Amino acid sequence: MNRQQFMLAMEIHLRPMEPQERAELLADYDQHFELGLREGRLEEEIARELGQPEEIAKEALGERYDMYTPGTDAFYAPTYREMRSPRNSARATRNFFTAVGLLFLNLMLGIPIGLTLWSVWLTLASLSLLVLAPVAAVVDFVFLGQLEKPEIFVAIGAFGVGICFAIASKYVFRAFKNTTLQYIQWNKNTMKGDVSA
Incomplete structure (x- = not known):
C-alpha cells in the first residue's frame, strides 16, 4: 500500500x-x-x-x-x-486473447520480417569492410614484395565502395532501429488496449 x-x-x-x-x-x-x-x-x-x-x-x-x-x-x-480497483474478468479474457494473437502475429510475421530486415543491415555493414582493401594491398606488398597497378586500382575502388556501404549501413541501421522500436511500442499499446496509438 x-x-x-x-x-x-x-x-x-x-x-x-x-x-x-x-x-x-x-x-x-x-x-x-x-x-x-x-x-x-x-x-x-x-x-x-x-x-x-x-x-x-x-x-x-x-x-x-x-x-x-x-x-x-x-x-x-x-x-x-x-x-479499490474492480476485478474485471472481461478485461482479463481480452488481455489473454490479445496476448495469444500478438504471439502468433509475431511468430508468423513480426520476427521473420524483422530478422530479414536486420540481415539486410548486417550484409551492408559487412560490405563496408571493403574499406580495408588498401590494408590488404599493403600487407601483400610487405610480405610478398609485389604490388601491381591493377591491384592498387582495385584496392582504391574497394575502399570507396566500402565507404559508401558504411554510410548506407548507418542510415539503414537508424531506420530499422526506429521501425523495430515502433513495432515493440505498438505491441505494448495493443496489450494495454490503447488502440489509438
Whole structure:
C-alpha cells in the first residue's frame, strides 16, 4: 500500500469522526510519511510500519467505529469502490486473447520480417569492410614484395565502395532501429488496449 492508498483508506474509515478531528489525525499520519521519505524510506515500508488503516480507525474511533466494512456499508461504499480497483474478468479474457494473437502475429510475421530486415543491415555493414582493401594491398606488398597497378586500382575502388556501404549501413541501421522500436511500442499499446496509438 502506498501513501495515497493509505491516506484514502484512513479517510474512508475515519468518516464517523468530526471533520476537524479527522483532518488533524490525517495530518499527523501524512507527517509520518513526510519524515520517512526524507529519511529515504519507501512509502510501502512506512505504511507497513504504521499499520492497517482499519485497525487505526477502530482504535481512534472507539465506540463510534462502524462494525460494517466499508465495502458493504452504504455510508462507505461509494468512496471505497473508488479506492479499490474492480476485478474485471472481461478485461482479463481480452488481455489473454490479445496476448495469444500478438504471439502468433509475431511468430508468423513480426520476427521473420524483422530478422530479414536486420540481415539486410548486417550484409551492408559487412560490405563496408571493403574499406580495408588498401590494408590488404599493403600487407601483400610487405610480405610478398609485389604490388601491381591493377591491384592498387582495385584496392582504391574497394575502399570507396566500402565507404559508401558504411554510410548506407548507418542510415539503414537508424531506420530499422526506429521501425523495430515502433513495432515493440505498438505491441505494448495493443496489450494495454490503447488502440489509438
